[in-house]
Amino acid sequence: MGVGKSAVARCLAERLGWPLVDLDARIEAEAGHSIPTIFEREGETGFRRREADAVRAVLSGPRTVVALGGGTVTQTVLRRELLARGVLISLEAPLETLLERVGGGAGRPLLAGDPAARLASLLAERAGAYAECHARVSSVGDPAAIAERVATVAAEARVPVPLGVDSYVVEIGEGYRHRLADRMTPFGRPILVADPNTERYRDPLAPPDAVNVTLDEGEEHKTVDAVARIWDRALEAGVDRRAIVVAIGGGVVGDLSGFAAASLLRGVAFGQVPTTLLAMVDSSVGGKTGFNRAAGKNLVGAFHQPAFVLCDPEVLVTLPKADRIAGLAEVVKSAWLEGEGAVAALERDAEALARGETAATIGAIQRSVATKARIVAEDALEKGVRMHLNLGHTVGHGLEAAAGYGGLRHGEAVSLGLVAAMRVGVARGSAHATEVERMERLLDRLGLPIDLDRRLDDAVWPFVQNDKKRQGDAVRFVVPGSPGVIAVEPMTVDAVRAAVVRS
Numbered sequence: 001m002g003v004g005k006s007a008v009a010r011c012l013a014e015r016l017g018w019p020l021v022d023l024d025a026r027i028e029a030e031a032g033h034s035i036p037t038i039f040e041r042e043g044e045t046g047f048r049r050r051e052a053d054a055v056r057a058v059l060s061g062p063r064t065v066v067a068l069g070g071g072t073v074t075q076t077v078l079r080r081e082l083l084a085r086g087v088l089i090s091l092e093a094p095l096e097t098l099l100e101r102v103g104g105g106a107g108r109p110l111l112a113g114d115p116a117a118r119l120a121s122l123l124a125e126r127a128g129a130y131a132e133c134h135a136r137v138s139s140v141g142d143p144a145a146i147a148e149r150v151a152t153v154a155a156e157a158r159v160p161v162p163l164g165v166d167s168y169v170v171e172i173g174e175g176y177r178h179r180l181a182d183r184m185t186p187f188g189r190p191i192l193v194a195d196p197n198t199e200r201y202r203d204p205l206a207p208p209d210a211v212n213v214t215l216d217e218g219e220e221h222k223t224v225d226a227v228a229r230i231w232d233r234a235l236e237a238g239v240d241r242r243a244i245v246v247a248i249g250g251g252v253v254g255d256l257s258g259f260a261a262a263s264l265l266r267g268v269a270f271g272q273v274p275t276t277l278l279a280m281v282d283s284s285v286g287g288k289t290g291f292n293r294a295a296g297k298n299l300v301g302a303f304h305q306p307a308f309v310l311c312d313p314e315v316l317v318t319l320p321k322a323d324r325i326a327g328l329a330e331v332v333k334s335a336w337l338e339g340e341g342a343v344a345a346l347e348r349d350a351e352a353l354a355r356g357e358t359a360a361t362i363g364a365i366q367r368s369v370a371t372k373a374r375i376v377a378e379d380a381l382e383k384g385v386r387m388h389l390n391l392g393h394t395v396g397h398g399l400e401a402a403a404g405y406g407g408l409r410h411g412e413a414v415s416l417g418l419v420a421a422m423r424v425g426v427a428r429g430s431a432h433a434t435e436v437e438r439m440e441r442l443l444d445r446l447g448l449p450i451d452l453d454r455r456l457d458d459a460v461w462p463f464v465q466n467d468k469k470r471q472g473d474a475v476r477f478v479v480p481g482s483p484g485v486i487a488v489e490p491m492t493v494d495a496v497r498a499a500v501v502r503s
């Protein structure tokens with residue numbers, strides 16, 4: 001309220017040449033009453049119902065600038081629809097500015113009584129809802145200049161991960177790693193973690209007071225000792241709880257840094273500048289952090305969400321081609337989880353992606369992250385639907401573990417695991433043989449391995465049996481059907497094996 005939505009929306013519509021809808025005005029026109037009258041007659045519930053109908057009507061129409069009501073986004077289902085189908089911008093101003101603008105609060109039923117106290121408590125109540133947006137833009141100043149800022153961010157590839165006050169935005173674009181200094185401004189001393197292959201990106205970005213930590217490279221160094229190196233360097237430097245740990249590297253650096261951030265001084269902020277395709281499309285999003293133990297990969301960890309993720313495809317030029325291609329396996333997985341449209345888009349772009357073309361790569365990152373964000377938002381702690389993200393990973397992990405660290409890249413194992421999962425889908429009657437072929441053709445065009453029969457041997461199955469997502473004797477297997485149709489079924493390893501192995 002009073003943040004200037006109507007004025008900024010007017011300027012923005014003019015600037016973009018799009019139609020403008022002022023949601024409150026539209027609701028009043030349709031009801032034939034003022035908002036205070038609607039509240040009086042139908043209560044807040046009645047008003048919110050009218051509001052939801054009006055939002056859905058504009059969402060199914062042509063491109064439009066919409067000035068929402070201040071409370072529109074408090075309806076979670078509606079907010080998520082706005083995030084998925086539109087670009088949602090939160091305009092922000094200090095409380096005093098808002099108070100000045102709303103004056104005595106006349107005509108605003110939610111401010112009845114003491115407007116200052118009501119406004120402050122509404123802001124506190126709604127903080128989690130306002131945090132879930134594509135961008136937060138300060139609305140202090142000239143509406144035309146604010147509209148210009150909104151137009152700029154609205155044109156960017158940004159994917160919100162909507163988790164209430166823990167929300168963040170994954171920003172994807174060339175050169176975006178240089179935004180690091182700006183994104184770190186709300187925090188204290190930075191602890192910048194890299195490995196020998198990614199130091200070259202970290203060092204030019206490091207401010208003079210940064211604590212730089214370079215870890216040993218590779219999965220075999222994803223250990224508690226590596227985490228302890230981050231803890232110790234940070235503590236020796238005397239950081240306090242305002243510190244932020246930033247990972248500038250692949251999934252190994254990201255998982256280790258995230259766990260260090262989750263535990264250092266009982267938890268400090270965390271940021272991600274992923275430098276492998278796998279880290280951009282998968283490991284930097286969702287807040288899973290941790291390290292390996294002798295008993296298996298990722299067996300100790302914590303959930304700790306980053307405050308920002310900056311994906312800069314420019315850094316992928318130094319990534320060995322095989323590592324880049326391996327990251328595409330998670331892109332295929334996400335597309336299959338999402339549905340027909342996403343798989344078709346991937347089929348359209350397959351050769352461009354295999355060559356590493358920037359526009360196709362940005363599109364694939366954006367779509368994959370959007371799928372992961374949607375699933376993580378539904379189930380941040382992996383108690384239900386987040387299990388779907390393990391599609392291809394059960395047999396994949398078995399193959400990866402049996403090959404030993406360094407034998408098979410994670411993404412290559414996932415590619416083979418996706419082939420295995422499709423075979424399970426066929427055995428369970430949820431997928432058709434043509435879908436196995438479609439999956440294999442797509443993986444193959446992207447340059448990923450599909451020669452599952454050659455790679456499977458007896459050594460794989462004990463590792464599948466030890467999968468950490470098992471429940472008693474059964475593993476919870478993510479069974480694919482056609483794109484977008486996914487089920488989780490408890491299966492014995494023998495049943496998985498019978499479905500996957502071709503005699």
Ligand SMILES: NC(=O)c1ccc[n+]([C@@H]2O[C@H](COP(=O)([O-])OP(=O)(O)OC[C@H]3O[C@@H](n4cnc5c(N)ncnc54)[C@H](O)[C@@H]3O)[C@@H](O)[C@H]2O)c1
Nearest residue numbers: 197217250251252253275276278279282283288315318319
């Ligand atoms: N947290 C999660 O949700 C999640 C999800 C998927 C995977 N993971 C984890 O991610 C890890 C795999 O990630 P990864 O494939 O990024 O591994 P990685 O971090 O080991 O990176 C792969 C290799 O590329 C090098 N490298 C990274 N960026 C580079 C660049 N821009 N130029 C040149 N070389 C570069 C690294 O030094 C390394 O040698 C696994 O440990 C896996 O468990 C975590």
